[in-house]
Amino acid sequence: MIFMTRIQRVILSVMVDITVVFVSFILVLWLKPGAGMLYFSDYLAALGIFIMIWVGLSAVLGKYRRIQSNKLKDLLVPVVLSGLASLGAVAILMYLFRAEGYSRFIVFGTIAVATLFDLILSNMVYYVRRSVVIGESVEREYRGLGRTEDAARLHVLPEMETGLEESEVKEYIRSTILEESGEEAFHFLNRHALLNDRKTLILATTSLFNVESKKPGTYHTIINLRRINDIRRMNKFFEAVNSQLPSGGIFIGCAETxxxxxxxxxxxxxxxxxxxxxxxxxxxxxxxxxxxxxxxxxxxxxxxxxxxVITRAETLGRLVSCGFRIREEAFVGPLFYFVCQKNGQPVYDMHPSYGPFVRLRRIGRDGKIIKVLKMRTMHPYAEYLQEYIYEKNNLENGGKFREDFRISTQGRIMRKFWIDELPMLYNWFRGELKLVGVRPISEHYFSLYRSEVQGKRIRYKPGLIPPFYADLPETLDEIQNSEIRYLEAYDRHPLLTDWKYFWKAFYNILFRKARSR
Incomplete structure (x- = not known):
């Protein structure tokens, strides 16, 4: 593990700043109309002076003191201030020394581009720190809460005035649902709930109060006809529904994906x-x-x-995180409907994974959990659906989940070109991964492996380039056999094995178009 002292962090930040200014200078020279790169040697001395001004003002304005802050404002404000201060200082120096021979485009362009790069880097640092360790809360939910078996036909119902005939109750419910949601929705709800049962609560609300004001345990099914898109605090709403239902109770709702x-x-x-x-x-x-x-x-x-705007994956993931198991999902008319069953308490995830970076819990050497940094390729809350996807679709060729709707459009592009895996270099620098080795996998995926493969796997560090790309296996059994062959060869000749697998994977990726899906 690599732990940095405060002084080391400051030194690293200064080095990054110098690199940013230099790269910005080269970029502006390249963008300058005409033979911009011819100016390179003429500006080197001035560039050195500017770097000293930039670093000095950054230090004075607290940019390096606040690098450990977890607040975005604390990271961005010093960057903007140091950029403006550098601009002012350079403008004054150019005026005092009559530096008319220097191109304003190059000088001020370098400051602007360097400030922009600094802002981008600060945002990246912020989101890396905020990146969620995916798997901890999910595992806590599944491990600690247990499951309930499917109830048969669950009893569900709205609050109705007493004294009405049963036929009047049925017609009232039917007309209300038809008016609010349409005929297709009525038939869907009628198939999944007893609409005229007194233990059914039918609502058309976005208000948390209308759920929390009911007496817990009164209803066995709650139906909400309003789209969840209009609910401001969506998880709080789902948590309130969970608290109202008994174990095995049903919640039916809808969304526009x-x-x-x-x-x-x-x-x-x-x-x-x-x-x-x-x-x-x-x-x-x-x-x-x-x-x-x-x-x-x-x-x-x-x-x-x-x-x-909410995706199908985020909708279902939020429900699972709030203590529900998905029983049915369907596109009905203009909306997406879900039927879910209470099977535990909410996870109360205080740090939902919305940012561009995520930390994935993976099995490392000696079975220890390592937190692998990657670019987000899945929709928010998609991590809660791993077991649901496996139960519903199983695995396809290559060991990936079949028809995995959790992956976003941009995520598929990033996976195709391995952009999502570039942050894993951070784990490589920390010594948690090696260059060639078995793929770092989740605890759920690890549980699908044969026990003898599990035992061999945890004796070694996982790798950035797995033997998968050398052998191109298709089924889970073939993947395990591929890893066993690699590990046994690595036992005999570590360096030679990694060398051979690296170049074989390189060939398959470059010429046989081997890709991650």
Missing amino acids: KDMRKQRIFRKFITPFNYLFYYFIDFPVKRVFPKFGITKSIYFFLTKGNNR
Whole structure:
């Protein structure tokens, strides 16, 4: 393990700053119209002076003191201030010394680009620190809470005035659901719940109060006809429903998924206005703004938390994290409906995995848990669905989950070109991974392995380049056999084995287009 002292962190930050300024200078020279790189030698002395100004002002303004802060504002404000101060200092020096021979484009462009790079790096540092250790809360839920068997037909019902005939109750419920949700939704709900039972509560609400105000244990099924997209504190709402239901109770709800929303917008506007509205207004505001601390406040100011964009994976993942097991899901009319069953208490995940980086719990050497850093390729809360995906779809060729809807569009692109695995170099530098070795896998996936393979696996560090890319196995058994062959060869000739597997994997990746899905 590598632990850095405060002085070492400051030295590293200064070195990064110097690199940022130098790279910014080269980039601006390259962008300058004409033969920009010819200026390189003429500006070297001035660049050295500027680097001293940049580092000195950064130190004075506290940029290096706040590098350990977990607040985004503490990281970004000193960057902006040091950039502005450097701009002012350089402008004054150029005026005092009549430095008219220096290009304003190169000088001020270098400051602007360096400040931009610094802001990007500060954001990355912030989100790496906030990256969730995926697996801890999920494992806690499954390990500690136990499961309940499927109930047969569950008894479900709304609050109705007494004295009404049964036929009147049925007609009232039917007409209410038809008016609120439509005929398709009524038939779906009628198949999964006894709509006229007195232990059914049917709501059309986005208010947490309307759930919490009920007496716990009164109802065995709760149905909400309103989309969860309009619920401001979604998890709190699900947690409240969980607290109202007995073990095995049923919760039925609906959502408009991201893809359904996109289809609705494309139908609503004519081409090309539908593309312009979706990609330049709706997508940035609804999908990009909520992901970053600096724009999240703008998002909530504009939307008040209503009409949120949510994916199918996030919907189901949130439900599982709140103590439910998914029993049924279906696209009904314009909405996505889910039927879930209470099988435990909520996890109360205080750090949902929304950022661009995640830390994955993986089995390391001697069976110890290591936290592997990767770029996010799955939708938020998707980590809670691993067991559900396995039960529903099992594994496909290559040992991946079949039809894994948890992976986002950009995630598929990142996986195809291994962009998501670049942060794992951090674990390599820490000594938790080696260059060639068995793939670092989750505890759930590890449990699918044969016991003899498990025993061999944990004797070694996992690797960045697994034997999978050398042998290209398809089934889980073939993957295990491939790893056994590698480990046995590694036992006999460690360096030679890694050398051979590295170049074989390199060939398959480059010429046979071996890719991660």
